[in-house]
Amino acid sequence: MKNKIALVTGGNRGLGRDMALQLARKGLDVIITYYSRKEEAFQVVEDIQQMGCNATALQLNVGEFKDFDHFFNQLVRELKENFVSERFDYLINNAGIGLNIPFMETTEEQFDLLLNVQYKGVFFFTQKAVNLIKDGGGIVNISSRLAQASMPGYAAYAAMKGAVETLTRYLAKELSPRGIKVNAVAPGPIATDFAGGVIRDNVQYNAKVKELTALGRVGEPEDIGGVVAFLCSEDARWITAQRIEVSGGMSL
Template identity: 60%
Template structure:
């Protein structure tokens, strides 16, 4: 009898790093439920790619900053999982969904601050809380942070400080969920070439060259540099890693 596949929930899995994580998880034999904010077409393409790898996949709409929508979202995925597997549970929660904000500290508005807070911290806090009853004992939580929580680039004070909050929260999750055998870790990418922030790093040659110049391995990161690390943390090989921040930046700003 074939062993049942483990299941991962990846927020923001329709594009960029989240897409890469979802596909890397599928390559490890893990089924994937992914969320998208607005682009159903791209989400469906990721689902099809995962299915072509022989794993189950489904996509659900989620605004990761709208906490009031989370109860309905959790109900939807638990119903889907019950239909697919007979149980509403999954194993791995990857809190990846995010947006960029580039604004000097002195000019950041309260509205901008609140939007980043809701998506990058409050949303992660309460989605994880509401998903907890569905996460199997022995599961994993992986929160996505950023190199910007360790080093400072002007214009990222709001985003970087929210990621700092995520890193502290992750240690608390590791401590408080240890009795259930659930490990919680942070993956912190450096600057990556994606459409994140309107392709800020990918399309601006000056920024791209600068990042490469301050990175020990001499180039800007690519999505393929990140997804496999997240997938690794969902394998048995990583079972004793807990409460850790793993920066995946090629040695940026050492």
């Protein structure tokens, strides 16, 4: 029986990298996208192939909507030539950026950058991807703990993630006739290079996160990938329209 196929945007580093590896550990073939770090992307592809699963990497800027048609033309070719398939099973909307900027200092340019990458890109990329997702498949949107909480400097970023969570519920309803499950995973603070590595590298910030978290530590990428992989499995076949927070019990 052929492996199911997952597409992970931003799968070359951080959370996306671990999602891709965890999906492969569950026996899924994986297509990842990368924006600029090609070497990292192809290392992930090699790691997945060493697990016995098929993998490939395609370049994508989720904030450049005019490039989407070109990307999906490439994707269709890759599916046919390397995966012997016309469609894939799961879409993980992970690619993103983080900007920590006080509300009163946020410029229109910064706002539009976040809007295009974190929400508008997700909306229209998913719109184009849906025709290639198999009936009975799934979509996982990566949100954030910040969409349901508040921390100074993330007003614009968190607002976009809140919009993604609302979109998740609408997609779950509108795609339900095809049996496509749509859920959001909302990580708490994770020690990666995201947003300049502030959570990983800032000692005071790191200590504050530990203090606020019931399980007493900052999250790691490995804490998130397994949850995404679970949602892309038959064990999660009766879960849709849900926001699953993965934060270690932050601010309880």
